[in-house]
Amino acid sequence: MPTKKKQSVINEEKIETIRNDLRAQLLSQGKMGKHFDDMVEDYIYFVKMKDILQKDINTKGLRYETMTGNGYLTEKENKSPDTLIKTNNQMLKILQVLDLKEPEELPEVGDGKDDLL
Helix, strand or coil, X not given: CCCHHHHHHHHHHHHHHHHHHHHHHHHHCCCCCHHHHHHHHHHHHHHHHHXXXXXXXXXXXXXXXXXXXXXXXXXXXXXXHHHHHHHHHXXXXXXXXXXXXXXXXXXXXXXXXXXXX
């Protein structure tokens, strides 16, 4: 099981790959400037949020137990699934506005996808 530090590094590599992919797509379309950079960073923000929401869903599930102010144990609905759907929709809107394709992550070394033959 990877450590938190290793997970963080992997996540940052993923983020940088996505950022570079989006910027390359914009450059190939001749779209340059602060406005486009800002929208790419908005997309990156949502990528990070999506990862956090997915981890929360995997940890808590769709419902979780919590203590009320009166000291009683109660079950609550996890709001992360709804927020995840909204986040994904916003990410798709950003790609649509910029006329970009969903960024591809680099294949992991040794998975056979990087072979030319």
